[in-house]
Amino acid sequence: MRTWARKGKSAAARVYRGYNRRRARKAPPPSTREIKILLLHANGMGGTIRTVFNLAGQLAERHDVEIVSILREDEEPFFPLDPRVRVRYLDDRLTPGSDPVRAMLSKLPSSLIPQDETAYHRFTLWTDLKLARFIRSVGTGVLMATRPGLNLAVAQLAQPSVITIGQEHVALKVKDQGLQELIKWRYRRLDALVTLTKADLSDYRAALPKPPKKLVRIPNAVPPMNGDLAKGDAKVAVAMGRMTKLKGFHRLIKAWEQVAAAHPDWTLRIFGAGPQEDNLREQIAEAGLEGKVELPGKTADIGAELEKASIHVMSSRHEGFSLTILEAMAKGVAIVSFNSPHGPKEMITDGVDGLLVKPRTEDNLAAAIMRVIEDEPLRRHLAAGGLETAKRYDIAAIGAQWEELMDDLLARRTRVRLPAPTAPPVRR
Incomplete structure (x- = not known):
């Protein structure tokens, strides 16, 4: 029976290829x-x-x-x-x-x-x-x-x-x-x-x-974006993406507990929507981070939100060529990212146009964010480096x-x- 099935598939494939050749x-x-x-x-x-x-x-x-x-x-x-x-x-x-x-x-x-x-x-x-x-x-x-x-x-x-x-x-x-x-x-x-x-x-x-x-x-x-370059003095960090486990926002919120304890005047805004949104809201509430971590939802005007920020954080478990990293660079926002080999590692030169952090390490992520918060010259150096890197990706x-x-x-x-x-x- 299997032999006849294979012969039938082979005959159908020959007919299909012949039909393609005639067309x-x-x-x-x-x-x-x-x-x-x-x-x-x-x-x-x-x-x-x-x-x-x-x-x-x-x-x-x-x-x-x-x-x-x-x-x-x-x-x-x-x-x-x-x-x-x-x-x-x-x-x-x-x-x-x-x-x-x-x-x-x-x-x-x-x-x-x-x-x-x-x-x-x-x-x-x-x-x-x-x-x-x-x-x-x-x-x-x-x-x-x-x-x-x-x-x-x-x-x-x-x-x-x-x-x-x-x-x-x-x-x-x-x-x-x-x-x-x-x-x-x-x-x-x-x-x-x-x-x-x-x-x-x-x-x-x-x-x-x-x-x-x-x-x-x-x-x-780099896609076209509204607004001007970020000034680098806003006490705001942003993250963007679909709210799935792959994006690692739960790890970012956990890391922000340490950031908020040391720098209560800074705010984290995570833009996006998805199946993990309710879980993330519960995590924020349980950690007592209301007002320190915000979930504003989706935004079509990414440029305007980046203009109001000083740091962009990428917390994905795996990431390809991240458009949000590229957009943040083009807006003059300092980058902190997990060191995913397919994307961030190629896009970011550590210490030049961003900071790379060992993947899935919440303590290291928190330490890198606080380093950029506390060292303004470093923050402005990374932002300037990102602007130069973004030029290579002009449309x-x-x-x-x-x-x-x-x-x-x-x-x-x-x-x-x-x-x-x-x-x-x-x-x-």
Whole structure:
């Protein structure tokens, strides 16, 4: 029975490949004029969404750019978006409608997205159908995905005439083993895989038996922000991110108990929302830190909040290329961060543009924060160093790296094999 099943799968794969070849012969020539970027939920709040919006606006200078959001669960995007960039939604959950097929498939779990994908629970058979139809409808241009499940779907379903790019915003080593195995064998079908950090790039090079045609590192760019530079004299420290255990805010609050005891005039503000918010509020109350640790909720105006701060603290257990670190540097805010190898370690030079602390050590984190509070010359030195570091991540410079990548991918697709040189005629 297993033999027949394998033969059936093999036959189906041959039919699928033949169908792709026939479509490829009729497809328009390769192009980078149109770029479509797949996001899970464009109207949500998160670093990936903000960086994709930033990149889309830059690419719109030379390309026709559309963001394709799998879900729509909020009326409008939380972050500002360049008006030249269009947004399309595949599963608009604000308008459920009366389609019985949609109602039925929306109750069933996804078969297209692997269960080890962290956002698996957000996908259904209905999103599978909509996503597969969309990917197969794209006949030319660039199709870019921004998380493992979407990268895998694009690698599996995109037509050969489409230039495919996968983006990875989370380190390979923190992904579940099952997902890593799929990545090892399917990512080779992509034209390019883009990582944010050098460490992650090295991990992918070592892990992929046959990598995509291009495996490159392109970091995030500094997004546009409101307000002026921070003055460095406000007695405020900030942290930002989705309130999950991964972000380590419970450790930060524990560390702040020591900071508050030594410097009761300083305030910690943690911006964001998420499943751990109630637990964090309880922790603050139990520690007697009301008024010393604040949870103001989400903010779209990150620049304005950073302008009012002097220190930014990163307490994540694992962190990729942290956009909040980059934003704090660009605003002239001193950085204190756990020394995560995939991101903070690459972004921060200890003692130059921030302080790096041994991960998951609350006492060390508290000591580093108090050192920056008590040493104003150090605080201003770190802030000035951060401003210099942030210049390397200007959107124009990062956008140029993306343009170079797409030009290279297009050249690979359109390269014409020259005829073999003929022998010169024999003179008689």
